[in-house]
Amino acid sequence: MAHAVLLTGESGVGKKTLARYFAQALLCEKGGDGPCGQCRGCRRFLARTHPDAVFPAPLPKEKTIRIDSLREMIENLSHHSLEGGRRVIVIENAERMTPQAQNCVLKTLEEAPEDVYFLLTCDVESALLPTVRSRCRIVRVQPWPGERIKRALLGQGVPPDRAETLSRYCEGSLGRALQMQQDESYWAAREAVQKTFLSVAGQKDIAAAVQALQNQRDQGDRLLDIMEQEVRALLHGKATGASGAGADFPPLWQEASEKSLCRILEAILTFRRQRGANVNFAAAADHFMQIIVEETKTWQA
Numbered sequence: 001m002a003h004a005v006l007l008t009g010e011s012g013v014g015k016k017t018l019a020r021y022f023a024q025a026l027l028c029e030k031g032g033d034g035p036c037g038q039c040r041g042c043r044r045f046l047a048r049t050h051p052d053a054v055f056p057a058p059l060p061k062e063k064t065i066r067i068d069s070l071r072e073m074i075e076n077l078s079h080h081s082l083e084g085g086r087r088v089i090v091i092e093n094a095e096r097m098t099p100q101a102q103n104c105v106l107k108t109l110e111e112a113p114e115d116v117y118f119l120l121t122c123d124v125e126s127a128l129l130p131t132v133r134s135r136c137r138i139v140r141v142q143p144w145p146g147e148r149i150k151r152a153l154l155g156q157g158v159p160p161d162r163a164e165t166l167s168r169y170c171e172g173s174l175g176r177a178l179q180m181q182q183d184e185s186y187w188a189a190r191e192a193v194q195k196t197f198l199s200v201a202g203q204k205d206i207a208a209a210v211q212a213l214q215n216q217r218d219q220g221d222r223l224l225d226i227m228e229q230e231v232r233a234l235l236h237g238k239a240t241g242a243s244g245a246g247a248d249f250p251p252l253w254q255e256a257s258e259k260s261l262c263r264i265l266e267a268i269l270t271f272r273r274q275r276g277a278n279v280n281f282a283a284a285a286d287h288f289m290q291i292i293v294e295e296t297k298t299w300q301a
């Protein structure tokens with residue numbers, strides 16, 4: 001194990017979980033490949049009472065990890081191990097360290113005794129000083145495959161239809177999937193997309209759909225993000241023959257041509273631009289749905 005490991009990757013892919021796992025393994029008294037979970041070292045680590053594990057974090061009401069508190073923690077730990085073995089410093093969201101605090105870590109890395117280990121996590125590598133990065137072994141935690149996310153969500157009691165949707169749209173991040181699952185406004189926005197953009201089959205439906213969207217106008221960007229994700233997934237499914245794509249669409253959309261879907265994607269961009277330019281929301285929504293209706297006509301032929 002390197003003396004400093006930096007775990008990077010998308011938010012929610014499990015960097016902190018992995019960092020804690022490594023830390024526990026370092027402090028496990030059984031000394032196997034992974035932590036045993038039973039020994040005194042493991043139990044104390046899990047209870048957060050292990051004297052040789054510290055978790056520097058911002059002070060209450062502060063956003064950054066400052067050098068003073070970090071230095072004190074590190075100094076206490078570096079001079080002597082309370083348990084006579086390894087010492088572990090876990091810095092989650094390491095980008096919250098001020099540059100001075102990062103330099104303090106760097107200095108410690110250069111001078112630290114053999115058995116001091118640093119475990120850092122950070123979403124974006126470049127948020128840390130290059131000098132710190134270059135002293136770390138970098139572990140890039142990969143996004144999870146959709147099937148594994150789905151299994152994990154089902155295991156946590158998430159209903160199957162939601163688990164399916166989340167596994168497709170969480171970008172391989174279980175943490176994000178769990179956050180989305182609890183966010184009722186996300187599900188409300190999905191439902192609004194279903195009942196408006198995806199349900200207009202003719203001119204006669206547009207007025208009611210625009211009316212329904214008026215209540216959701218604050219969520220406009222989110223509705224468009226969801227619509228874009230859905231259309232892209234359908235397009236991707238058509239291009240690759242992947243199963244499951246378009247499961248959220250009404251049957252007619254299964255007939256959509258790739259050309260049509262591209263035109264609808266362009267219309268989403270236009271809608272976004274119009275929102276940015278303060279075009280009346282109802283007018284922009286009306287225009288967008290006119291294009292959807294025009295395209296759906298070509299699928300019925």
Ligand SMILES: [Zn+2]
Pocket residue numbers: 027028029030035036037038039040041042043
């Ligand atoms: Zn153990």
